[in-house]
Amino acid sequence: MKKLFLFTYTLFIFLQSSAFGQNSDSGQSIDSLLSFSKDSLIVLDPSQRKSVTDTIYITPTLEELISKGRKYTFLANEIILELQQPLDTALFNSEIPLMIETLESLRERTSTPNTKFNFRYVNALIRILESTEEKNNALDKIILERLHQLQVYDSMLMSIKKDDLFKYRIRDTLLLPMYTGEIEKLKLNVYSIDSTIYRQELQAARYQSLLSSISMGLSELKRYVETNKTILEKNLFKKEINFIWESYSIPSPKSILEITFDSLRLNFIFLKNQLSQNPLSAIIALILLAVASYLVRKIILSIERDKEYGKIILGRIKYLDKRPIASTMVALLPLVFFLFDTTSITLLTFFIYLQVLFSSILIYRTFPRHTFIRWIVLVAIFLFFTISNLYWEIAYQERMYFEIGCIIFISILWNMPKNFKSEDEKEVNFLKTLRMVTMILLSLGILANIFGRFSLAKMLSVAGAVGFVHAISLYLFTKVVMEIIYVVLENKKDSESFTSYLDFKSIQDRIRGFFLFLAASFWIIIMLANLALSDHVYHEVMEFLMKERFLGETSFTFKSVLLFSALVYVAYLLSNNIAYFATIKDQQQPSTRTKRLGSSILLIRLAVFIFGFFIAATAANIPLNNITIVLGALSVGIGFGLQTIINNLVSGIILAFERPIQIGDDIEVGEMTGKVKEVGIRASKIQGYDGAEIIVPNGDLLSQHLINWTLSDKMRRVELVIGVGYSSDMELVKTLIEEALTLEKISKVPAPKVLMQTFGDNAVDFRVLFWVDDMDIWLDMRHQVMTAIFTTFQKNNIEIPFPKRDVYLKNQPEIRISQKTESIQQNEENKNPPNRDSGDNLH
Template sequence: MMNKLHWNQFNSFLWIIIMSFFCASTLQAQRKKEAKKKDTLDQIILDSLKRDTMSIVATKEDTIAIQKAVLGDTLIPFVANKVEKYNATIHYSHRSVRDTLDMSDLMQEVAMVNKIVDKMQTRIEKGNRNFNIQMINTSIILLTENLNDLDPKSESLANYASRLMQNNRDVKRILKDPIFKLTGLSTDLKVQLNNIYQDGQQLDTSEIALLTRINLARNQTSTAILKLNDLLSDLKYMEENKYFQMWKPDAPSLFKLKSNYYQQPFWATLGSSFSRTFKIVGIYLKRKIGVLCWGMFFLLVTGIISWNNRRKIKKNEDYETIMTPVKYFKRSILLTTLFAFCNYFPFFFLNPPYSFLNLVELIQLVLFVAILWPYLLFKGRIMILISALICVGFILDNQLLDPTFGERWLLFLLCIALILTNLAVFKFNSSYTSLIAKSWVTNVVMIISIIFAVFSLLFNLGGLTTPMKLFGFTSIQVLIIGVSMRMFCQVALEFIYIQTEANKGSRFSAFINYIELKSKYMRIFAFIGMVAWCIGIFHSMNLYGLFLFIVDFIFNHHIHIGQFDFTFYSIFIFVFVIWVSSIVSRFVSFALGGDQDTSSTKRNKLGTMTLLIRLSILTIGFLIAIAASGIPLDKITLIIGALGVGIGFGLQNIVNNLVSGIILAFERPIQVGDSIEIGDKSGTVSEIGVRSSKLKVTEGADVIVPNGDLISQQITNWTLKDRRKRDFFSFRIAYGTDLYLVKKLVSDVFEENKNVLKNPPVAITISEFASTAVIMKAFFWVSELDDIPTIKGNLMYAVYARLLEHNIQIPHDPYDLGK
């Protein structure tokens, strides 16, 4: 038994030794296998690095990642993940190559710019004596437009090249990944890796070729931009030099001028200048297609609205009476709309060239004559034709980019004709037309025009050709813009008038309210016209660039006051947004019935909702104003803190009323249309505002009640639940009368009146036994408290007649005899 036990222990021990040896052998073999794999992988990576030392190599992180995958037996998922990632990268790079920029138009534009710059540079090198201010200014405007067009395109090319270079670096990194040299992978993975490698090689070649073309285009574009900047610097220097030298004679006096002093004759210069003008206008408008489309859209919309409004008015029987104040739109919708368009369309552009403005003025002049022609008397037609010819002469003269002998004499005669025409209008204005009345504005405009014309004559006689042309052209611009803007203001007023008359039932037309706000609209349009007139004069004097510089300096100059840093532009934006918000809030209030006729006493449940909407709009407007003006929030905190101090000292009542308005909006103890009593005042609530509310009293007056009083004082609201109200009246009956008969007769009167409610029932009671009569009272209910005076009066009439009909005496009060 003992030997058998020892034999079993020996077998168990032997079995343990065999299993331990087997496990150790297996573990050693696995470690050798992993070491062999690692050595093979390291050799592959080393060979790859030795073969391509001049290109992008695999990063250390890639090698470590592959080693970890091999050691962790996750190589297959690791490779699959890499395949998916590389496929996405190559697909994205393929799309970038496929969506390449179209550089053919850019290269044509660059070639055209180089051609223009070379021609202008050649002309400058030959001598700049014949360069006048208009030509220099027009050249600067066109070259600036080309520069502004090329700059963003050059930036787009740079961004695209940067993105393409990054994509190419990613592709090169993929091609140098040692994962493509791994062995022992499945057939599918090998095929996918091989496809990725081939696509990457093709993509690398395509990207390098594309980068070469893009870099060439970038170089050409950058060269053109540099040439444009150099030429602009030269032209601006010439312009400044012209201004400094303009007050010195640069040509002989007019009467000493010989016809061969200038190289080209007048007519040849005129023809070449016209050809150049149309080219300039075409080039300029070609770059402003978007602005032209917006302008045409605005013209179409205003024309359709005007035509539709006049069509609606024509349906009325009193069409002629309604259209009595209308002159221009009654004459022609098309001509009037086009004339107004010619007035505001140039302001769609920041700094248009003279050629474009002169073309618009010619069209505007034709429309002006066509509109006024039926309203002109015979002398007026003669005068307007002479004035139109003078305007055309000045406009044609302004197209001459080179001075000539004929231009000097033409400008001299035009200035004399302009002076005489203005003097004739001064004397005989009333005999020309009854449409445009003479005013002090017209007189001032004509006086300024005469002054500029006189200075142009003097400069012409003295041989100062640059100021001669500037003052001569400005003399007619003063007149053209002044008269056009005045007529434009009248056209705008007519537009508002026919909009109001054609849509009397709409809330928007009621909000415009032309009849009551006509004077306000006239002041607004007069101010706009004055600003436009000043801008036109600055532009004609070639001071528009200086004007923009001054405006930009004033609005964007940073002002420091203590820790505050602000600009007038931020203040303007803040005030403008708040102003627009207030207009929008008033319009919303009006559209929701906030300004309805106060004679209507129906309760309006939208009153408090309107107040909440107005408060929301003003709050949003305030936040937008802060964001748009760029005011830092920490500065707002300081301002609110300062306001807190101000509230503590002197703004308690204002803030109290504002907060009370918000409480009224949420609690709604009163609404628009409610009949209330507050203090010694009673009436109907006509408006609930942000700070105060309006109460329409029975006398017809509007009582302004601060919202704080509506919260703090006791209010009797007769219409909080409904508009029913009880009332009564007393009557006297002689002693000895059958009171039951009286009660029945009076009850019958109330039964016959349909305005008296049946429930609650009418109550007729004895109030008092007086010394001379029995005093009775009749209590009744009505559905509408505002109808009580009328209903009560009718009932008293009926009761009196019914009692007299039955010979029931109504004794008088003896105490009333002495009253």
């Protein structure tokens, strides 16, 4: 709208200059009544004639006056429409008081005599001042843009007011009453616009003055806080208070309770401002938590009531069935936190309190009483340390409290391995590692406190206590998330929905690492913040990543390399997971689907990976010509040693287009047989009938003879060779075999066949052919048919011949007991071995 308005104004100025360039005395003959009577219709306003006597006016034509009047009327209407969109005063009236309140609270704290800043909280105050400054700058930008617009409208209005249009009038208003009315209305609009612009300029100027005052105050406070931060950084490892065995000699203007209540009040203001500035995020967070809690509770009740194996399913979970609402809160609070400003230490502490509260409920319901009592003691110390961590100033009175809290915390952790038992070895190892890290931090905090390094001792103690309690809550977060996924999948097992095909173990293996990484990232961020190292680490890491480096003549940064690698890895994960979820029905129930994606999913995987690769290259600012160089170097490598790999890659693409195999097919490749489980880019995976997973390069699938038993359908022909004696009734034999082939799962089309095949040496062979509809049952049907034939042959005295061998001994040597005689006999036998004949008798 504004662009259209500016274009109209420009066009108006151009046309106006053209109109003023016209000369009424040009001598042209215009056959118009209006033009002919201009001397009698248009006159100079008497007020203009009296005010300026020496000015020579060129009287315009009536058409010119009417045209300009319409143009000015249109322009004035456009300005009125633009001015009807006033400044968003609600935004300013809500934001400015909050910023003033924050500023006054901080000023009050800085003006307190003998106040010593807490090193941990100084960093938080700097972030608060920076965020307030950003909001102030954003509002100031809105004000400047509005003032600029008002100046443009004012200049347009001045061009209308200075025009000669208002210097002339119609001699007799009754001749052109519509024109006279338009001019009068235009004058009224001009006066109205002028007053409106003036009022809005005054309003914007008042807001600009307030924002300017806030900006000056923020700058002063920021310099003051940064100065104190520099002093604290220099004195962090220096002695700032007496040794613990010396007398206390540092005066304190406030008691510990006064400092606590003042800090809580200040942090409550920060928390209120944070939530009020993000009302939509707060509402969304509450809705998500409420809806998720309701759905999880509904699923648990559904499993308890409707599931045949509900007790078995609920017996496999540890937390969710006992406290579904508290479990849902533990699972969602770390994720909901990202809806807000994650740099606010007050808001971060508030969310950690909620996480620990609901974690304590779960521990109370699932662990022994003595474990819960120890946990409550640790949580109490954690609460004291975190509240102290929110202090605006250093309170040396809490020195002994910190010393006692650290000793109690260490003693509980020292006895924890003796009292903690778990069937999960990973859980035990996790607790041992966390216990060791916490005890080291708390021990260092005790030593620093003893030797008068109170700020350092406080940071180490807070980091240790908060790190341990927060790590336990995050561990419960990962466990509960896995349980929620488990019950959701199990609740849908009997339905025909997509989730009925999902396997919890495979899903858990795919996403468990992600949630563990997420929890570890949360913990590291909080730990660095408690150690007051987050800003330092962030700046050092960013400086390392952003520094430009050169490899030959090519420049690069580790940030671009990291971004490229991360996006390529994400594309790889997406392609793999898309393939898994798209083919899961083929893998779980291949016989129930007539149209399977099979190897076609390979094309989707390639498309996702290639698309992700180019997005990664674009995001990392990698020129395409460099990619071309890499591909050229790769082609050289292909010529020397990558022929096999490229052959398999190209073979995979050919498999995707030709589709000779699909997931779930039963195939034979060389000496390998099994069921196709996955068609990959380089190799495919075959599940052997003995349970082994065989990785077959795609090149072998194309170069070797491939037998696919289920390419078009899953039918299979079963062949048997049955031999009967020559004395049998052949017609009866055929009839009995045909009766055995009347089983339900034997296909009627094609019909079974019983054929007399050969006259053998000792039997007449019948060839039996029949079909089964499913490849998976052919062995069972073969077994049933052979069992039925054997049984019916026995009942009808049909002989199934088999070879028999009789051994005849013509001479048997006499065995003597005497050793000497036996030795002589052995020698004689060696000289004259007995003659033995054997013969085969077939019955």
